[in-house]
Amino acid sequence: MASIKDVAAAAGVSVATVSRVLNAHPSVSAEARSRVLAAVAALGYRPNAVARSLRTDQTHALGLVIGDVLNPYFTELARSVEEAARALGYSVIIGNADERPDLQDHHVRTLLDRRIDGLLVSPAPGDSPLLLDAARAGTPVVFVDRWIPGADVPVVRADGRRAVRDLVAHLHLLGHRRLAIIAGPAGTTTGSERVTAFRDALAAYGLPLTDELIGHGDFQAASGRRVTEGFLDLPEPPDAVFAADNLMALGALDAIRARGLRVPDDIALAVFDDIPWFVHTDPPITAIAQPTGELGRAAVRALVDRIEGRAAESVTLDARLVVRRSCGAPAPVLIPPTSPIRRSTPVQRSTP
Amino acid sequence: MASIKDVAAAAGVSVATVSRVLNAHPSVSAEARSRVLAAVAALGYRPNAVARSLRTDQTHALGLVIGDVLNPYFTELARSVEEAARALGYSVIIGNADERPDLQDHHVRTLLDRRIDGLLVSPAPGDSPLLLDAARAGTPVVFVDRWIPGADVPVVRADGRRAVRDLVAHLHLLGHRRLAIIAGPAGTTTGSERVTAFRDALAAYGLPLTDELIGHGDFQAASGRRVTEGFLDLPEPPDAVFAADNLMALGALDAIRARGLRVPDDIALAVFDDIPWFVHTDPPITAIAQPTGELGRAAVRALVDRIEGRAAESVTLDARLVVRRSCGAPAPVLIPPTSPIRRSTPVQRSTP
DNA sequence: CCTCCTTGTGGAATCGTTTACAACGACGTG
DNA sequence: CACGTCGTTGTAAACGATTCCACAAGGAGG
Numbered sequence: 171m172a173s174i175k176d177v178a179a180a181a182g183v184s185v186a187t188v189s190r191v192l193n194a195h196p197s198v199s200a201e202a203r204s205r206v207l208a209a210v211a212a213l214g215y216r217p218n219a220v221a222r223s224l225r226t227d228q229t230h231a232l233g234l235v236i237g238d239v240l241n242p243y244f245t246e247l248a249r250s251v252e253e254a255a256r257a258l259g260y261s262v263i264i265g266n267a268d269e270r271p272d273l274q275d276h277h278v279r280t281l282l283d284r285r286i287d288g289l290l291v292s293p294a295p296g297d298s299p300l301l302l303d304a305a306r307a308g309t310p311v312v313f314v315d316r317w318i319p320g321a322d323v324p325v326v327r328a329d330g331r332r333a334v335r336d337l338v339a340h341l342h343l344l345g346h347r348r349l350a351i352i353a354g355p356a357g358t359t360t361g362s363e364r365v366t367a368f369r370d371a372l373a374a375y376g377l378p379l380t381d382e383l384i385g386h387g388d389f390q391a392a393s394g395r396r397v398t399e400g401f402l403d404l405p406e407p408p409d410a411v412f413a414a415d416n417l418m419a420l421g422a423l424d425a426i427r428a429r430g431l432r433v434p435d436d437i438a439l440a441v442f443d444d445i446p447w448f449v450h451t452d453p454p455i456t457a458i459a460q461p462t463g464e465l466g467r468a469a470v471r472a473l474v475d476r477i478e479g480r481a482a483e484s485v486t487l488d489a490r491l492v493v494r495r496s497c498g499a500p501a502p503v504l505i506p507p508t509s510p511i512r513r514s515t516p517v518q519r520s521t522p
Numbered sequence: 523m524a525s526i527k528d529v530a531a532a533a534g535v536s537v538a539t540v541s542r543v544l545n546a547h548p549s550v551s552a553e554a555r556s557r558v559l560a561a562v563a564a565l566g567y568r569p570n571a572v573a574r575s576l577r578t579d580q581t582h583a584l585g586l587v588i589g590d591v592l593n594p595y596f597t598e599l600a601r602s603v604e605e606a607a608r609a610l611g612y613s614v615i616i617g618n619a620d621e622r623p624d625l626q627d628h629h630v631r632t633l634l635d636r637r638i639d640g641l642l643v644s645p646a647p648g649d650s651p652l653l654l655d656a657a658r659a660g661t662p663v664v665f666v667d668r669w670i671p672g673a674d675v676p677v678v679r680a681d682g683r684r685a686v687r688d689l690v691a692h693l694h695l696l697g698h699r700r701l702a703i704i705a706g707p708a709g710t711t712t713g714s715e716r717v718t719a720f721r722d723a724l725a726a727y728g729l730p731l732t733d734e735l736i737g738h739g740d741f742q743a744a745s746g747r748r749v750t751e752g753f754l755d756l757p758e759p760p761d762a763v764f765a766a767d768n769l770m771a772l773g774a775l776d777a778i779r780a781r782g783l784r785v786p787d788d789i790a791l792a793v794f795d796d797i798p799w800f801v802h803t804d805p806p807i808t809a810i811a812q813p814t815g816e817l818g819r820a821a822v823r824a825l826v827d828r829i830e831g832r833a834a835e836s837v838t839l840d841a842r843l844v845v846r847r848s849c850g851a852p853a854p855v856l857i858p859p860t861s862p863i864r865r866s867t868p869v870q871r872s873t874p
Numbered sequence: 875c876c877t878c879c880t881t882g883t884g885g886a887a888t889c890g891t892t893t894a895c896a897a898c899g900a901c902g903t904g
Numbered sequence: 905c906a907c908g909t910c911g912t913t914g915t916a917a918a919c920g921a922t923t924c925c926a927c928a929a930g931g932a933g934g
Contacts (some may be wrong), residue, residue, distance in 0.1 A: 221890035452804030
């Protein structure tokens with residue numbers, strides 16, 4: 171593959187001049203510029219990004235470590251992140267943690283070894299000293315969706331508390347009183363926050379959230395199935411189930427189907443995270459929708475701000491309830507605008 | 523960040539010795555080895571992959587360019603590719619083409635600039651001289667799922683012809699005679715092959731596939747909706763629609779719903795590519811399933827073979843029909859094993 | 875005792891860039 | 905005419921690793 175030396179030789183100039191032309195340095199004559207450009211075209215020369223990175227100490231690459239590529243929520247997030255990053259001249263390297271802390275660490279480590287300019291992470295359950303050390307050592311890090319409390323790292327996330335309250339109101343109105351939740355891993359913020367939000371919302375109606383009605387899942391389909399089977403085996407099963415993510419809802423649907431039960435007649439189902447397929451399930455599923463695209467864009471903005479030496483701000487956006495038929499509403503109703511679309515809290519860090 | 527020089531200084535040896543320890547070179551004394559290892563641990567040293575790549579001319583990274591990250595088929599493929607690559611000591615950098623040739627070229631170019639060791643591509647519609655030139659110039663390339671005819675590049679794919687025949691037999695048995703297809707872009711092999719397979723299968727029953735019953739989509743949901751609306755507007759609409767990928771099926775379902783029609787009573791629906799959600803749609807959707815995981819693994823094997831100087835073989839696996847209720851079968855039937863799971867054709871190249 | 879081989883080690887070149895620095899003409903000005 | 909300034913260029917030193925080569929020390933064998 172042609173190198174800058176070949177170009178310099180072909181154009182009859184030094185490598186410094188070639189470099190200057192390529193980097194739009196002002197002081198190079200029109201004559202030299204055109205000779206270099208001609209040589210570049212003739213040789214099909216492309217600068218070696220590896221060498222360039224070594225010299226400049228920047229890769230123009232961002233690492234994105236997500237919980238699970240098979241989860242449409244993360245996939246949509248990844249897409250918006252890549253798009254926003256590309257617009258700013260960065261590429262994105264995705265690492266799929268599969269909800270496993272060890273795999274997450276593997277990806278963080280290889281991304282760090284490759285000297286990515288910054289890291290966007292939706293941390294898997296657990297502490298990850300590796301990640302925290304990297305952040306402390308100066309690698310620009312931004313958390314997105316999930317975060318690790320106590321770290322001095324900006325967080326870009328959605329607050330679902332209002333939407334959860336709306337959901338509980340909706341369920342209560344439809345007569346459901348015994349409500350259960352399939353929680354995510356307690357080691358993740360989204361895992362525990364959603365339970366807390368649900369419990370608080372229930373409390374407003376004087377409804378308790380007893381331990382038997384909290385199932386512990388891991389954000390993947392199989393766990394949703396297992397937990398739901400447990401619920402259905404209870405002496406007094408719940409009459410509504412709230413899954414903390416879409417994959418666990420899929421599992422719940424499986425378990426309910428397998429018993430020959432019907433949604434919503436025998437049991438209601440609602441989900442955190444809305445995805446296109448929920449319109450088409452039997453029945454269409456009531457869900458809490460995050461502003462996923464905006465989260466991705468805000469996260470990239472924050473990370474690139476940190477990378478380029480500006481102050482990065484934490485951002486919290488609002489989620490909203492999308493009512494469909496899985497909780498027993500007679501017909502789909504219009505989605506009410508529940509709250510201002512966006513709230514931004516400038517100085518907030520990991521311990522909001 | 524600590525460099526190899528710091529380690530050498532801390533251990534009281536030369537950088538050459540540190541390098542030898544790190545690369546398990548045999549001739550280094552136990553004494554020196556332990557001093558180096560201690561220094562590495564003390565400094566938290568990690569070798570700079572950028573510098574290493576520049577020197578060794580290999581990055582241990584594979585590029586994977588897929589049609590669309592939002593498509594669960596590609597997402598599953600990406601997952602299995604990453605897993606297989608990791609097992610062989612490679613990482614994977616994913617590029618999402620969004621079905622756009624220009625975006626595909628963008629990703630191919632940046633991956634090439636980053637000097638990835640090899641490229642796995644499911645090409646978007648069009649020729650992509652860039653890609654073909656790279657392959658010709660010696661970059662190891664393997665096509666997966668889709669391919670570009672005429673290139674001397676190994677192909678790893680599934681052959682759906684038998685499954686399509688099974689599907690048409692199934693539809694015919696259920697009384698459907700006027701069958702339509704939502705095709706993918708003619709510029710992709712999967713786009714045109716699936717139409718051909720469908721036409722051939724219909725011909726065996728003496729059924730024609732007229733132009734009005736071939737809709738041209740782009741593998742994304744919106745086009746499925748548009749094409750289906752066109753079908754429904756025909757003086758004599760089809761009584762069954764076959765979507766060439768799962769996203770277009772989603773769009774078709776939207777369009778059918780919007781008219782207040784029911785699947786399968788008013789119109790039957792079948793899909794190429796099976797995904798977990800199809801079990802839960804209303805009704806569950808009959809689909810042709812590819813052995814996606816095995817495709818990913820075979821593709822990585824082939825690419826790494828090429829990278830490491832061994833001969834790479836093209837691989838063709840079989841897809842199979844999964845019958846559910848969207849074509850009107852009274853109840854789900856057991857899935858018959860239609861054919862041997864796997865067929866491998868050793869010397870086949872891009873012009874099979 | 876001298877030679878030869880083996881083993882362990884360090885010096886230095888190298889990969890393909892960027893960039894500080896110096897050199898060099900041309901030119902305007904006092 | 906001398907001198908500073910400006911614009912353009914090339915030389916060479918990095919960046920952080922790997923690896924070729926030379927060399928020293930020590931043991932084996934004649």
